[in-house]
Structures are given as structure tokens and as C-alpha cells.
Amino acid sequence: MDKKSPIQITLTERDDSVTITQWVYETLRGAVMNGQILPGRALTIRELAALLDVSPMPIREALRQLSAESALEIQGNRRVMVPTMTAMKFTELCEARIAIESHAAARALPYIDATRLAELHSLDRLIDQAQDDENLEQISILNQNFHRLLYTANPHQVTLPLIESLWLQLGPFMRLATSKLEEHYVIDRHNEAMLAIEKQDAFALQLAITADIREGIAFASTPELLHRFIEQSRTASHA
Amino acid sequence: MDKKSPIQITLTERDDSVTITQWVYETLRGAVMNGQILPGRALTIRELAALLDVSPMPIREALRQLSAESALEIQGNRRVMVPTMTAMKFTELCEARIAIESHAAARALPYIDATRLAELHSLDRLIDQAQDDENLEQISILNQNFHRLLYTANPHQVTLPLIESLWLQLGPFMRLATSKLEEHYVIDRHNEAMLAIEKQDAFALQLAITADIREGIAFASTPELLHRFIEQSRTASHA
DNA sequence: AAATTATTTTTGTGATCACAAAGTATGGTT
DNA sequence: AACCATACTTTGTGATCACAAAAATAATTT
Known part of the structure; x- marks a missing residue:
């Protein structure tokens, strides 16, 4: 058991108002999102139960939910693991993001009022600030919040x-991408998006979102770098 | 308990090679898909366990998975139910289908070889046949198979x-729509799609898929009819 | 020594139980 | 008769246990 790569999960304080299953779910989700569990690493219920100091039951439920969200993968052996990434799959995930998110943005556009636009602006300012501080973790979270705030303007x-599922699958690798951030290479597409919103220009908004996603992936990591990392992470599972 | 609307779930023979949880999942999924459970109807673990004659455990797991797929909804009370439909939500689901499925089709196009095209053709013939027999259940299933076969051509x-999740959410209402099928109103967009495939014309394929989805919803049910049914199904939950 | 079989251990699955919170019914008070 | 407090029931949650399938290890044979 010890020969398997160790898992270091960041444990947050558990609020009693929330069920254990929910807490386990969020904890494991965070671990996957932050790449703390290597792709291909087999996860066992009892191991995680011991790690999080709960009974196997909440683990089972959380694993099943995460599997349904494609954050985890159930192999034929009934074993659960973080899915391995391939360059092609990565491309598909990004293209799916673009297709769905630009659609979600256009659908949300008519519902964005002044209040929400102001919220988007203030979020954007926080992102700028996080960029000055080079706080990569924060940038990633705030960026997600920005997108979420945009899409949820549509009450229906x-x-x-679906989008969150894609984020989950891309999570570990988006993290890598941002970790390579060095220059002021990040052109702010959010301004472009907000301008489009003010003009109620759906097409321009879609273009801005598309560009934002594409650059968010490409700005630091060249295709070659990406490719190399992906292949590297696949071999890591053999450890 | 008996004052609640009774649930009539079609039980299939359980294959021993499959886990009970899996069987329960498929059974409940089918029940939701076929509209056998009224939207808004509260589902309890023990009730379903008694109904399917299994212990509460597999029910719990299946419910959680279905909830993660948006087939069921967890209310604040921790109660699980089939989500209620609104006209706006219905529109959003259809538009989401179009956005994602036309994207999936375009992405699959380069991978469709002669073998798969032949399979698509033979599926299409089966659909024609089912249409002659006015076998609505069959048409619905085969139509899904057609779309699935198309999208899964792309190995990555x-x-x-995500698409299946949308199908699940639309399930009960798609069923209504097809139940209104009377005339030879169904123009075969599948031929259009397969022609586009032969020409390797991605845009034409997207148009065909879009038209297929749009008509699949609209061919029998006018917006007014749809609206009326949706509102009706909402009040049904008060029974 | 390599491959195959046998044994032991680990693991997922599913059933049962305990408990607290939510819901429902009941009975008493205004 | 309407309202509220109380008792009772139902329900989800989480822990524990039993078991069979799978994996890993050890033993045996070719």
C-alpha cells in the first residue's frame, strides 16, 4: 500500500452544518482540481476514509458523484482513479469549453443588468490585482468566478x-498552465467581454469568451510544452 | 405515504453479472426518461428500496449519481425529486442541445469512416421502419442511438x-412530443446529415443536426401545446 | 529459473443498525 | 374553531459487519 504514491490532501475545517459526505466531496474535488492526486493513481475507499478520518460510507458517495461528473473514472475493475490526460483529449476539452461557454455567455447576455455588470467589473479589478501580486492560485479562482457570474445571469x-464538469477535467492542467505564467502576457479579454455586454453585442461577447479561454490555455504553455507535460504525467502514473 | 402519487416502474430482469447498484441506476434512469415518475414527486430511499426489492444502499448510490447528472434534484430538505419543468428551462435545454451536439457532430466528422457511415445508414433505415410501424418508443430510442453513434465516432x-445529461432532463417531455406524432410530418434530416458527412461538409452537418433537434421537438407540439403541458405537469405535482 | 497454481490479503458491494433532524399528526389552549 | 406546543413517525445520514471477487503474494511444478 505504501509503495503507491502518497496523496497529500489539504484538509479544511469541517463545518457541522454541512454533511460529512458534502465535506468529503468538496475536499476530494479540490484535491483533483489542484492536481494533488496523480492521474492514474488508483484510489481505494478505505485508504481515503483513513486519510480523511471518516467512515467508508461518505467516501463511497463522494466518489460516485465525482465519477458522474467525469472528475474521476471508474475502470472495469471497479477501481476509481483520476483520468489520464492525452493531448487529443485536452484539445477536445478546450474546444468543448469554447463551444459551451460562448453559448452560455450569449444566452446570459440579455439578463445582465447594471448591478451584475458592476460585479463583473469589480471581479475583474480583483483579477488585475491578483496578477500584480502574481498570486496564481487566486487568479485561477477569480477567473472561474468571473465566468460563473457571467453565465448565471441567465436565471434559466x-x-x-456541464461547464463545471469540463473545468474539473481540465483542472490539473489549467493549473500547470498558470504555473508557467511569467510575463504580462495576459491580455485582458475580460474588458473586451464587458464592452460587448454594454453594447449588447452577443457575437462580440462570444469572440471575447473564446479568446479568453484560448489564451488562458495557451498564454504560457506552447503546444510543445503542453504535449511534453501531458506525456510526462502519463508516465508518472507508473510510479 | 399512500396519498402520494403511486410510482409504476418497469422492472427488468436483473443480470447477475451487473451490480445491484448499476441495475437500480439503469432502472431509475429509465423511469425518469419515460416520465414514469412525476416531476415534483418526492422520492424516498426506503420507498424505492421496497419497490425494487433491494436494500437502501444501492438506492442511495443510484440517487446520488442521477442527481449529479441533473436527472434528479436535491432539494434543501435533502429530499430528492424529479425536477419540475418550465417553458424557459425547456427552451434553454433545447438550445444547449443544439449548441453542444452540433459541435460534437462537427468534431466527429473527420473520424467517420465508411463502416460507421454504413452503420448510420442502417440505423436510419430502422428508424424509417419504426416510423411506418408508428412505434414511438422505438423511434425515440433509435434516434438517440443515431446521434450517439455519430458523436462517438470521435475517439477523443x-x-x-454532457449530452446524455441534457437528454435525461428533456426525456419526459421529448416523450410527450413524440406521443403527439400523427402525420408524416417528420422530414428526415438524417439523410441530410449523412449527405453532409459524405461531402465532409462540417457546416452542412451542423445545420442538419440543428434542424433535426429543432424539429424533433417542434414537429408535433406547437409552442402553445408545449406550454400548456408544462404548466399542467407542474400542477400535477400537487396531487 | 520461468511459469503456473495455490493461498492470503485487500477491496468493493450490499445489508443492517443507530441516531438526529425533518415532517406529521395529535391534543390542549386561547 | 383557530393556533400552538407536544408527541410520534418517517427519513436521510453515517457506522459497522459479512461476503465474494479481485489483487497480491507465496508455493509449487515444469
Whole structure:
């Protein structure tokens, strides 16, 4: 058991108002999102239960939910693991993000009022600030919040769960991408998006979102770098 | 308990090679898909356990998975139910289908070889046949198979789980729509799609898929009819 | 020594139990 | 008769246990 790569999960204080299962779910979700669990690493219920100091039951439920969200993968052996990434899959995930998120943005556009636009602006300012501080973790979170705030303007919106699933699958690798951030290479596409919102220009908004996603992936990591990392992470699972 | 609307779930023979949880999941999924459970109807673990004659455990797992797929909804009370539909949500689901599925089709196009095209053709013939027999249930299933076969041509495809989630949410209402089928109103957009495939014309394929989805919803049910049914189904939950 | 079989351990699955919170019904008070 | 407090029931949650399948290890044979 010890020969398997160790898992270092950041544990947050558990609020009693929340069920254990929910807490486990959020904890494991965070661990996957932050790349704390290596792709291909087999996860066992009892191991995680011991790690999080709970009974196997909440683990089972959380694992099943994460699997349904494609954050984890159930192999034929009934074993659960973080899915391995391939360059092609990475491309597909990014293109899916663009297709769905630009659609979600256009659908949200008519519902964005002055209040929400102001909120978007203030979020954007926080992102600028985080960029000055070079706080990569923060940038990533705030960027997600920006997108979420945009799409949820549509009160009838149904795509956010799908989008979050894609984020989850890309999570570990987005993190790598941002970790390579060095220059002021990040052109702020959010301003472009907000300008489009003010003009109620759906097409321009879609272009801005598309560009934002594409650059968010490409700004630091060249295709070659990406490719190399992906292949490297696949071999890591053999450890 | 008996004052609640009764649930009539079609039980299939359980294969021993499959886990009970898996069987329960498929059974409940089918029940939701076929509209056998009224939206808004509260589902309890013990009730379903008694109904399917299994212990509460597999029910719990299946419910959690279905909730993660947006097939069921967890209320604040921790109660689980089939989500209620609104006209706006219905529109959003359809538009999401179009956005994602036309994208998935375009992405699959380069991978469709002669073998798969032949399979698509033979599926299409089966659909024609089912249409002659006015076998609505069959048409619905075969139509899904057609779309699935198309999208899964792409070996790196990541959107099918998302698409299936949308199908699940639309399920009960798609069923209504097809139940209104009377005339030969159904123009076959599948031929259009397959022609586009032969020409390797991505844009034409997207148009065909879009038209297919749009008509699949609209061909029998006028917006007014749809609206009326949706409102009606909402009040049904008060029974 | 390599491959195959046998044994032991680990693991997921599913059933049962205990408990607290939510819901429902009941009975008493205004 | 309407309202509220109390008792009772139902329900989800989480822990524990039993078991069979799978994995890993050890033993045996070719």
C-alpha cells in the first residue's frame, strides 16, 4: 500500500452544518482540481476514509458523484482513479469549453443588468490585482468566478453543471498552465467581454469568451510544452 | 405515504453479472426518461428500496449519481425529486442541445469512416421502419442511438456525458412530443446529415443536426401545446 | 529459473443498525 | 374553531459487519 504514491490532501475545517459526505466531496474535488492526486493513481475507499478520518460510507458517495461528473473514472475493475490526460483529449476539452461557454455567455447576455455588470467589473479589478501580486492560485479562482457570474445571469441557465464538469477535467492542467505564467502576457479579454455586454453585442461577447479561454490555455504553455507535460504525467502514473 | 402519487416502474430482469447498484441506476434512469415518475414527486430511499426489492444502499448510490447528472434534484430538505419543468428551462435545454451536439457532430466528422457511415445508414433505415410501424418508443430510442453513434465516432470525444445529461432532463417531455406524432410530418434530416458527412461538409452537418433537434421537438407540439403541458405537469405535482 | 497454481490479503458491494433532524399528526389552549 | 406546543413517525445520514471477487503474494511444478 505504501509503495503507491502518497496523496497529500489539504484538509479544511469541517463545518457541522454541512454533511460529512458534502465535506468529503468538496475536499476530494479540490484535491483533483489542484492536481494533488496523480492521474492514474488508483484510489481505494478505505485508504481515503483513513486519510480523511471518516467512515467508508461518505467516501463511497463522494466518489460516485465525482465519477458522474467525469472528475474521476471508474475502470472495469471497479477501481476509481483520476483520468489520464492525452493531448487529443485536452484539445477536445478546450474546444468543448469554447463551444459551451460562448453559448452560455450569449444566452446570459440579455439578463445582465447594471448591478451584475458592476460585479463583473469589480471581479475583474480583483483579477488585475491578483496578477500584480502574481498570486496564481487566486487568479485561477477569480477567473472561474468571473465566468460563473457571467453565465448565471441567465436565471434559466442549464449549462453550468456541464461547464463545471469540463473545468474539473481540465483542472490539473489549467493549473500547470498558470504555473508557467511569467510575463504580462495576459491580455485582458475580460474588458473586451464587458464592452460587448454594454453594447449588447452577443457575437462580440462570444469572440471575447473564446479568446479568453484560448489564451488562458495557451498564454504560457506552447503546444510543445503542453504535449511534453501531458506525456510526462502519463508516465508518472507508473510510479 | 399512500396519498402520494403511486410510482409504476418497469422492472427488468436483473443480470447477475451487473451490480445491484448499476441495475437500480439503469432502472431509475429509465423511469425518469419515460416520465414514469412525476416531476415534483418526492422520492424516498426506503420507498424505492421496497419497490425494487433491494436494500437502501444501492438506492442511495443510484440517487446520488442521477442527481449529479441533473436527472434528479436535491432539494434543501435533502429530499430528492424529479425536477419540475418550465417553458424557459425547456427552451434553454433545447438550445444547449443544439449548441453542444452540433459541435460534437462537427468534431466527429473527420473520424467517420465508411463502416460507421454504413452503420448510420442502417440505423436510419430502422428508424424509417419504426416510423411506418408508428412505434414511438422505438423511434425515440433509435434516434438517440443515431446521434450517439455519430458523436462517438470521435475517439477523443468528451461531450457525450454532457449530452446524455441534457437528454435525461428533456426525456419526459421529448416523450410527450413524440406521443403527439400523427402525420408524416417528420422530414428526415438524417439523410441530410449523412449527405453532409459524405461531402465532409462540417457546416452542412451542423445545420442538419440543428434542424433535426429543432424539429424533433417542434414537429408535433406547437409552442402553445408545449406550454400548456408544462404548466399542467407542474400542477400535477400537487396531487 | 520461468511459469503456473495455490493461498492470503485487500477491496468493493450490499445489508443492517443507530441516531438526529425533518415532517406529521395529535391534543390542549386561547 | 383557530393556533400552538407536544408527541410520534418517517427519513436521510453515517457506522459497522459479512461476503465474494479481485489483487497480491507465496508455493509449487515444469
